[in-house]
Amino acid sequence: MRNAVCWGGALVCLSAIGFAMSSYHLELYQKLLLVATLAVGFNFLFGISGQIAFSHIAFYGIGAYAVVILTFKLGLPLAVGIVGGIAVSALLAAMVAIPTTRLEGFYLALVTLAFAQLLLVALGAGGELTGEDEGISGYGLPDFFDIPLTGAAYTPVIVFVLLMTLAVILRLDNSYFGRACRAVRDNPTAASAMGIDVARTKVIVFVLTSTLAAIAGMAYAFVNNFISPPIFELDRIFELLFMIIIGGTGRHAGAILGAVLLYSIQFLVEPLVGKFHPLIYGFVVVLVILFLPKGLIGVWDDIVARRRRAAAPGKPS
Amino acid sequence: MTGGAAPLLQVDGLTRRFGGLVAVDDLSFELGAGEILGLIGPNGAGKSTTFNLVAGALAPNAGTIRLEGRDLAGLRPHRIAARGIMRTFQHNMAFEGMTVSENILIGRHTRMRHGLFSVLAGTSGARTAETAAVARAAELIEFVGLGDWADADVGTLSFGQGRLLETARALAGEPRIVLFDEPAAGLTPAECDRLSDIIKGIAGRGISVLLIEHDMRFLMPLAERVVVLNFGAKIADGAPAEIERDPAVVAAYLGDPSGRIAGTAGDA
Numbered sequence: 001m002r003n004a005v006c007w008g009g010a011l012v013c014l015s016a017i018g019f020a021m022s023s024y025h026l027e028l029y030q031k032l033l034l035v036a037t038l039a040v041g042f043n044f045l046f047g048i049s050g051q052i053a054f055s056h057i058a059f060y061g062i063g064a065y066a067v068v069i070l071t072f073k074l075g076l077p078l079a080v081g082i083v084g085g086i087a088v089s090a091l092l093a094a095m096v097a098i099p100t101t102r103l104e105g106f107y108l109a110l111v112t113l114a115f116a117q118l119l120l121v122a123l124g125a126g127g128e129l130t131g132e133d134e135g136i137s138g139y140g141l142p143d144f145f146d147i148p149l150t151g152a153a154y155t156p157v158i159v160f161v162l163l164m165t166l167a168v169i170l171r172l173d174n175s176y177f178g179r180a181c182r183a184v185r186d187n188p189t190a191a192s193a194m195g196i197d198v199a200r201t202k203v204i205v206f207v208l209t210s211t212l213a214a215i216a217g218m219a220y221a222f223v224n225n226f227i228s229p230p231i232f233e234l235d236r237i238f239e240l241l242f243m244i245i246i247g248g249t250g251r252h253a254g255a256i257l258g259a260v261l262l263y264s265i266q267f268l269v270e271p272l273v274g275k276f277h278p279l280i281y282g283f284v285v286v287l288v289i290l291f292l293p294k295g296l297i298g299v300w301d302d303i304v305a306r307r308r309r310a311a312a313p314g315k316p317s
Numbered sequence: 318m319t320g321g322a323a324p325l326l327q328v329d330g331l332t333r334r335f336g337g338l339v340a341v342d343d344l345s346f347e348l349g350a351g352e353i354l355g356l357i358g359p360n361g362a363g364k365s366t367t368f369n370l371v372a373g374a375l376a377p378n379a380g381t382i383r384l385e386g387r388d389l390a391g392l393r394p395h396r397i398a399a400r401g402i403m404r405t406f407q408h409n410m411a412f413e414g415m416t417v418s419e420n421i422l423i424g425r426h427t428r429m430r431h432g433l434f435s436v437l438a439g440t441s442g443a444r445t446a447e448t449a450a451v452a453r454a455a456e457l458i459e460f461v462g463l464g465d466w467a468d469a470d471v472g473t474l475s476f477g478q479g480r481l482l483e484t485a486r487a488l489a490g491e492p493r494i495v496l497f498d499e500p501a502a503g504l505t506p507a508e509c510d511r512l513s514d515i516i517k518g519i520a521g522r523g524i525s526v527l528l529i530e531h532d533m534r535f536l537m538p539l540a541e542r543v544v545v546l547n548f549g550a551k552i553a554d555g556a557p558a559e560i561e562r563d564p565a566v567v568a569a570y571l572g573d574p575s576g577r578i579a580g581t582a583g584d585a
Contacts, residue, residue, distance in 0.1 A: 168437060171437050171439060172433070176426055176447070176450070177436060179419060179422055180426055183423045186412045186413055187410055187412055190411075191423070192394040192395045193395075193403070194398060194424050194426050194427075194486070195398030195399050195403075195427035196423075196426050204433070
C-alpha cells in the first residue's frame with residue numbers, strides 16, 4: 001500500500017514538473033526521462049547481467065518505427081500497433097539473442113553493433129514504409145478524453161513508461177532471477193553448477209531489456225511526432241554506456257544519476273563555453289573513469305559508510 | 318553398500334576418452350543414501366574426470382549415471398543440479414562482490430520454483446519462497462559456522478572459510494548428493510577437522526557424499542567406503558581398512574615396478 005503511494009506520488013510529481021516548463025525545456029525534460037528509462041534497462045543488461053551488447057538504442061528505434069508504421073502506415077488501431085510493436089521487438093531480440101548466447105564480451109559486442117548498423121541501413125532503404133532518410137512525420141496520437149496528448153499533457157505517458165521500466169527491473173533484480181544474473185556475470189561455471197541455466201538467463205535478460213527499450217522508443221515516437229534514422233545513430237549507445245559507467249555500473253540509482261548528469265551537462269555548459277561543450281563532457285567522462293572506478297554512486301556509498309562507522313563507536317553495545 | 322535397497326547413484330560402464338587417452342575406462346560404482354564414498358587414486362588416475370562426468374561438466378563417451386534409476390549421463394551441469402546433485406569446487410568459486418548470504422541464496426536457485434511472472438506480479442507465493450530461502454540460508458550459514466560472516470563480502474573470507482561457504486552453498490539446493498572436489502586441499506589441520514565433522518553431519522541428514530581426495534589422513538577416517546582408480550579403471554572398492562591393505566592399491570601408490578596392478582586387471 002505504501003509502495004503504491006510512493007509510485008503514484010512519483011508519477012504525479014514527475015509529470016507536474018512538465019507543466020511548469022517552457023516548450024523548449026519541456027522537450028528536453030521528456031527526452032531526459034526517456035534517456036533515464038533506457039539507462040535503467042541498459043544497466044540491467046550491461047551492468048548487472050554483464051552482457052556487452054550495443055543494440056539497446058537500435059531496439060529503441062525498432063519500437064518507435066514499429067508503432068508508427070503499424071498504426072499510421074498500415075492503419076491498424078493504436079492498441080494493436082502497440083502490442084504488435086512489442087511483439088516485433090521481442091521477436092527480433094530473441095532472434096539476436098538465441099544464436100549469440102554462446103558469444104561473450106567482445107564477440108557479443110560486435111554482433112549487436114552489426115545488428116544496430118544493419119537497422120540503420122534498413123531504415124534508410126525502407127522506401128515509403130520507413131520514409132528513408134527523411135523519416136516519418138505528420139502523425140499523432142488521438143485525443144485522450146478531449147485532451148490532446150501533446151506538450152505537457154504527454155509527460156505522464158513518458159513518466160509512466162519510466163516508472164514501469166524501473167518497477168520491472170527492481171522486481172527482477174530483487175528476486176532469485178536478479179541473483180542468477182549476477183552469478184552468470186561473475187562466474188558462469190559456478191552459476192551453472194548452482195543449477196542456473198546460463199544461456200536461458202542471458203536470453204531472457206536480453207529480450208526483456210530490449211523490449212523495455214522498444215517501449216521507451218514507442219513513447220519517444222510521440223514526443224515530436226517525428227522519427228528519423230539519425231535519432232538512433234550508433235554514437236548514442238556509447239553515450240548510454242558512459243552514463244552507466246559514470247553513475248556506477250550495476251547500480252539503479254547510478255544509472256539514473258549518470259543519465260541525468262550526462263544528458264544535462266551539454267545544455268548546462270553550452271552557454272558558458274559554446275561549441276567546446278563536448279570537450280567538457282569528455283573531461284568529465286575521463287576523470288570519473290580514472291578516479292572514481294565505482295562511479296558517482298560509489299562516492300555516495302563511501303559517505304554513507306563513513307557516517308555509519310563514525311556513529312558506531314558511540315552506540316551502546 | 319547400504320542394505321538391500323537400490324543404491325541412490327549407480328554408475329555403470331562409464332568411459333571418457335581424450336583423443337587416444339582413456340581417462341575413465343569402463344568404471345562402475347554405486348553410492349547409497351547417506352553414504353560417504355571416497356574416490357582416490359594416484360595423479361592422473363581419472364578422479365577429476367569422473368567427478369566432472371558426474372557433475373555434468375563433461376559428457377561421457379559411454380556408460381550411464383543413474384540417480385534413482387534415471388540416467389543423467391551427458392546432462393548439462395544445471396540440469397544435474399536440478400536433479401539433486403550439487404558440487405563444490407577445489408579452487409573456491411564464490412561469486413565475488415556479494416555477501417556470504419547472497420552466495421548461499423544463489424545455491425538455492427533450483428528450489429525457487431515460481432516463474433518470472435509471479436516475480437513481476439509480486440505474488441504471495443513468490444514472497445513466501447523468498448522469505449523461506451533467506452531463512453534456510455541463515456540456517457545453513459549457522460550449520461557451517463559462518464554465522465558472524467553472514468553479511469560479510471566474500472572477498473574478506475579466508476580460504477578455509479571459503480570452503481565452508483562452498484559447502485553451505487551446495488547444501489542450499491537441498492541436494493540428494495553433494496560432490497566434494499578435494500575439499501581438504503589448502504586447509505589447516507584444524508579446518509580439516511571442522512570440515513570432516515560437517516561432512517559427517519551432512520551424511521547424518523541422509524544426504525550422500527562423494528569425495529575425491531588426495532589427503533588420506535583426511536579421507537580414511539571419514540569415508541565409509543573407498544573406490545580406488547588407477548589409469549582410469551577401478552582397482553579396488555571397499556572399507557578404508559581393507560583398501561589400505563590391498564596389495565594392488567599399495568602397488569599403484571608406491572609404483573611397484575614388478576606387479577603393476579597385477580591380479581586386478583579383470584576388475585575393471
